[in-house]
Amino acid sequence: MVSFAFDEEHEEFRATLADFARKELLPNYRERAASTEFPFEVFRKLGELGVLGIGLPEEYGGTGDEDPVLLGLATETLAYGDVNLASAPVQIGLIASQLVHGTKEVRERYLPAMIEGRETVAIALTEPGSGSDASALATVARPIDDGWLLSGEKTAITWACNASAALVYAREPGSSRSKGVSCFLVSLDAPGVTVSPMPGMGCLPLGWGSIHMDEVHVPTEHLIGELGRGFHTVMDHFDFSRAALGLMCLGAARASLDEAATYANQRETFGRPIGEYQGVSFPLAEHATYLEAARWLCYRALWLRAEGKPHTSLASMSKWWPPVVAKDAIEAAMKIHGNLGYSAEFPLQQRFRDVMAYLVADGTSEIQKRIISREILGRESVAF
Ligand SMILES: Cc1cc2nc3c(=O)[nH]c(=O)nc-3n(C[C@H](O)[C@H](O)[C@H](O)COP(=O)(O)OP(=O)(O)OC[C@H]3O[C@@H](n4cnc5c(N)ncnc54)[C@H](O)[C@@H]3O)c2cc1C
Structure with missing residues (x-):
């Protein structure tokens, strides 16, 4: 039987992070995002919440075994409040899962510091x-x-x-x-x-x-x-990070669509709330649909990883498409806000610029499509 439900532990963690994202991250996202200072203070709070140690060894403060679905849930949920900070658990997962292959001295020096949010590598x-x-x-x-x-x-x-x-x-x-x-x-x-x-x-x-x-x-x-053997190790870890980054972009897009829905109910033109015009409500419906589809694509890739099943192709699908879906949804939300969507006083333009990074970072869309098409056509059929 197919189930799209998260287990109880995952749900509890998600609820805690959702609260944190809305109350602590979202209100100051725009100010933080406009600065080149790394927000170590908030980063440490992520450490206290246990977000930075997902899938990392318990002896250094992590949660233990790899938990791809939890990592996806964490990044998606945190990105609702701050897409830049939401990348931290993915980045740490990618780096620390390689540092665990270092000497005892290296592990002890860096892993607790990263998991507690005191240091970055x-x-x-x-x-x-x-x-x-x-x-x-x-x-x-x-x-x-x-x-x-x-x-x-x-x-x-x-x-x-x-x-x-x-x-x-x-x-x-x-x-x-x-x-x-x-x-x-x-x-x-x-x-x-x-x-x-x-x-x-x-x-x-x-x-x-x-x-x-x-x-x-x-x-x-x-x-x-x-x-x-360094190259092979890092490539395996990219399979893990890609779907989580896709979900992160979707979390930022979800916040943007929610803001657009609120605005569409409040803003009136020609004597009616703009949400009553299909030119406004249909884009909301369409982008909500794309978000939903892209979201489950990412979770399926993470679930396959958790089950130890092949997932390279799905991880690449989750990396090229969801950031595009997210960028388009944020653009639609900006348009619904009229001139305010373009204003630096609102977080929408900031999210648009932050999410754009993931069309390139961690492998461009074209490189993801090469990976997918190689599987469809057979490795030999696609020129390198
Ligand atoms: C915000 C951000 C953060 C990043 N963080 C890191 C980081 O922490 N560590 C790190 O090592 N790197 C990082 N990168 C670098 C990122 O991984 C690379 O930019 C990315 O892999 C693309 O490489 P490139 O910029 O050299 O583009 P190129 O490889 O030169 O590609 C240029 C264009 O050609 C296309 N292209 C290239 N080859 C093909 C092909 N065979 N078929 C079709 N199209 C092709 C590409 O898709 C792209 O559109 C980051 C990038 C960004 C934007």
Whole structure:
């Protein structure tokens, strides 16, 4: 029998987060989103709520076993209040699930700090010359007696400007494509590291930036996971994060449609509330429908992951379509608000700019469609 119900524990957690999103996040979202300061104070509150440790080891303060559906519920619910902060559990899940393969010293140093919301660690894969074609990365890790010297540049990195360290993907000299790529933990205050901000059209508090490395010493103990296997590990984790990011965008869109519905009931033109005109009510109905469809696509991808079933294709569907659905719904909500939808005094324009990031971040729509079509047509049929 098919069930679309969440279990009791999930529902309780969702209700707590919904309350937090509406009362604590939503009222100051616009101000926070307009600043380049990372909101550590609110981040710590997310830690206290247990949001930052979903699926991470209990000994470091996490919830234990991987729980993809709970992660999706958390990001969707928090995004109603603040889409930028809602990305934190996904980002931490992605990074910390790799740090668990580090040494005991690394785990103890970073995992509790991230799970409690005291510190951030970035993930640095993209380079000026390689984004979608991630395995073309050029950053080199030259082996020396007590570790490696890393040289290269990472770009478009979330949390670069507020993180204490980054997971950096670098290759063995002379290697090519995914072979020879390893994951290293690089302290961002190490000699030879330069972090530069890259202001974007949204997501400002996330501290987007580039990380330049010039012969940066990385000790042997800061290799994360197996030498030469770094690329495969990170790709597996992207299957996990993509559907949660889709739900996050939908949470922001849901808040926008709710605001549009309230406004449509209040605002009058030609002697009637605008919600009585089908030109206003039908877009609300249409976007509510798209949101519902996209939402269950994401939860199905997360459920398949939880069941240990193949989900790569569904994860990609959940990454390319829901952000588009969300962006279009926010645009419709802006239009329903007339001039106020365009006003910087209202959160709608801010959500639009913040959600736009996810059309690119974590793999563009085109790259997701390549993954899906590869499965439909068979790997050999699609040119790389
Ligand atoms: C807000 C934001 C946050 C980010 N955070 C991080 C982060 O924390 N860490 C990190 O490592 N990276 C991060 N990124 C980088 C992101 O992952 C890359 O921007 C993304 O993978 C695309 O790479 P690119 O920008 O180099 O574009 P390109 O790869 O140069 O692509 C340019 C265009 O060509 C299209 N294209 C490329 N190849 C193909 C193809 N084979 N078929 C069809 N179309 C194709 C793309 O879809 C895109 O439209 C972030 C990006 C953004 C916008």
